[in-house]
Amino acid sequence: MSSTSSAPGKVYLFGEHAVVYGEPAVPCAIERRATVTVSERGDDRLRVSSSDLSLDGFTVEYAGSDGGKPDVDVPTPLIEAAMGYVDAAVEQARDAAGRPDAGFDVEIESDIPLGAGLGSSAAVVVAGIDAATRALGVELDAREVAERAYAVEHEVQEGQASRADTFCSAMGGAVRVEGGDCRTLDAPALPFVVGYDGTSHDTGALVSGVRGLREEYDFAADTVEAIGDLVRRGEEALADGDVEELGRLMDFNHGLLSALGVSARSLDTMVWAARDAGAQGAKLTGAGGGGCIVALDEDGDALTALGLTPGCERSFRAALATDGVRREDAS
Numbered sequence: 001m002s003s004t005s006s007a008p009g010k011v012y013l014f015g016e017h018a019v020v021y022g023e024p025a026v027p028c029a030i031e032r033r034a035t036v037t038v039s040e041r042g043d044d045r046l047r048v049s050s051s052d053l054s055l056d057g058f059t060v061e062y063a064g065s066d067g068g069k070p071d072v073d074v075p076t077p078l079i080e081a082a083m084g085y086v087d088a089a090v091e092q093a094r095d096a097a098g099r100p101d102a103g104f105d106v107e108i109e110s111d112i113p114l115g116a117g118l119g120s121s122a123a124v125v126v127a128g129i130d131a132a133t134r135a136l137g138v139e140l141d142a143r144e145v146a147e148r149a150y151a152v153e154h155e156v157q158e159g160q161a162s163r164a165d166t167f168c169s170a171m172g173g174a175v176r177v178e179g180g181d182c183r184t185l186d187a188p189a190l191p192f193v194v195g196y197d198g199t200s201h202d203t204g205a206l207v208s209g210v211r212g213l214r215e216e217y218d219f220a221a222d223t224v225e226a227i228g229d230l231v232r233r234g235e236e237a238l239a240d241g242d243v244e245e246l247g248r249l250m251d252f253n254h255g256l257l258s259a260l261g262v263s264a265r266s267l268d269t270m271v272w273a274a275r276d277a278g279a280q281g282a283k284l285t286g287a288g289g290g291g292c293i294v295a296l297d298e299d300g301d302a303l304t305a306l307g308l309t310p311g312c313e314r315s316f317r318a319a320l321a322t323d324g325v326r327r328e329d330a331s
């Protein structure tokens with residue numbers, strides 16, 4: 001049987017990094033999706049093709065979790081980095097269906113830039129678990145997909161992950177995550193604009209950097225707590241639909257993330273370009289170090305300004321995605 005599922009990427013209104021240490025965060029799903037098609041094979045092998053990793057995509061085929069050597073058509077380090085999430089997602093599906101030896105053909109198509117703060121890993125894992133379990137005849141509800149996808153991010157990011165990205169991708173809309181407490185929120189449609197510098201980061205490495213800083217310096221531990229306070233204020237502004245206040249708090253949040261060492265010159269440049277053009281607020285989104293910023297831009301001037309900003313490779317509007325993980329095949 002073959003199954004196709006898709007799941008959205010996300011931007012963080014507030015709270016990335018601090019959420020790893022139990023502070024609340026509010027990510028919002030956006031209409032950029034990863035679509036994964038999974039077919040069960042007659043043997044125990046795994047064949048993965050992705051049409052949109054850097055280079056021109058890749059195909060890899062190997063003998064599942066028992067360590068068979070990959071037969072690859074692009075350099076192995078790229079594949080190793082890419083396969084961590086897909087491998088672990090397939091393992092979750094095998095576990096959920098009680099089929100440890102199931103083999104699969106997996107095809108990934110994604111319009112979420114990779115390693116750029118828009119949650120490409122969570123979207124691929126959420127859609128992958130959903131499609132692979134359905135290919136084995138098992139239906140999981142979105143919360144269970146989210147929990148299994150979190151286990152994958154936790155494993156691949158070496159024990160350093162929150163439930164925020166995966167819960168948001170599975171459920172869609174705006175969500176609030178604080179430790180194991182995950183809720184969906186009623187949120188107004190916000191005028192998100194994304195600026196992308198064309199580079200990618202490794203989320204696990206950036207999270208490790210913040211962890212080290214927090215252990216060494218009291219100011220960093222205090223900064224993580226300050227982000228939590230700011231998120232609680234942000235929740236009130238969100239409930240009131242107060243875009244001015246949301247923007248102000250996003251600006252503060254960017255400053256606090258800079259203090260934790262996860263901004264970059266390109267991100268600061270895009271944040272200031274958006275603010276100078278009149279954005280209500282702007283901050284980096286996701287793990288940082290390069291990648292994307294998100295701004296609130298009611299009149300479209302920040303979108304125009306980002307398009308003219310050297311170092312901003314792409315800019316686009318990002319509508320809130322109300323659907324989380326979703327089945328894309330008809331039968």
Ligand SMILES: Nc1ncnc2c1ncn2[C@@H]1O[C@H](COP(=O)(O)OP(=O)(O)OP(=O)(O)O)[C@@H](O)[C@H]1O
Binds near residue numbers: 120204
């Ligand atoms: N289209 C894809 N095909 C295969 N693997 C993908 C694809 N998109 C993302 N991935 C996997 O996700 C990894 C990137 O995840 P990472 O967590 O570092 O960044 P992100 O999720 O895009 O950003 P953030 O976590 O900051 O929101 C890639 O190295 C790859 O393993």
Ligand SMILES: C[C@@](O)(CCO)CC(=O)[O-]
Binds near residue numbers: 017119161203287
């Ligand atoms: C940096 C981080 O908070 C968000 C990455 O999109 C990591 C996580 O929550 O797992």
Ligand SMILES: [Mg+2]
Binds near residue numbers: 121
């Ligand atoms: Mg990620």
